[in-house]
Amino acid sequence: MTTFSLRVAAPGGDEPLSASPTRLYNLGSATVDSTAAEAHQREVADVGVRIAFDVPAPRIYPMAVGSVTTDDVVGVHSGHTSGEAEVVLLVSGGELYVGVGSDHTDRELERLSILWSKQYSPSVLGGRVWRWADVEPVWDRLVLESTVDDELYQSSPASVFLPPPEILEVLxxxxxxxxxSYLVFCGTYTSIDNRIRHGERWTAALRDPGTGARLDLSYRVVDLLAEIEPGFRVPLRPKER
Incomplete structure (x- = not known):
């Protein structure tokens, strides 16, 4: 069982929260307006990813929780990976919490299978969350953003996505x-230049411009194969004999 030691943002100071979710549900195309998801669908199509459009949106990718990490260093096996800022829901102890995460994805593997790439690649979870009851009144003004190597990569209102209670109804x-107890990564929005980027340093934030309150995460990726001397690296796709 995976247990996360998180903090709940509260007026009097952060409160500790220990949560042991047993499943992660990773959502695709979970926008209020289905056309709002089309830009992201086009940008992943540009790198060879095929989406199962015959399955009703939002599409649900069930994952083992072992693919979620709160670490600030993430190991990958190629230079073709990228993060995706997402609103994260946590159901634990009968309460609903809202956090921020990055659905880090291996784009090469995603071309073969979205489901397999999501299970292999780490979903990075920020260490602080809000109670949904506390942020429900300001949901429409929250902003979801990400950066890659210190450059703004994504920025959108959180309200382009289905509200958390509606997502729980769908599930x-x-x-x-x-x-x-379970986690939900609620899907992502297109990058600001409609182009998938790769990089080493990633951040994601869910912030309230009205009060300045925010949830943040940051991490860097390490290409583990690069640590092996050339000539001794096992290829990602061995040649057929």
């Missing part, structure tokens, strides 16, 4: 039996 309708 309740489409998942056979929801566990008592």
């Amino acid at each position: 309740g309708e489409r998942v056979t039996e929801l566990p008592e």
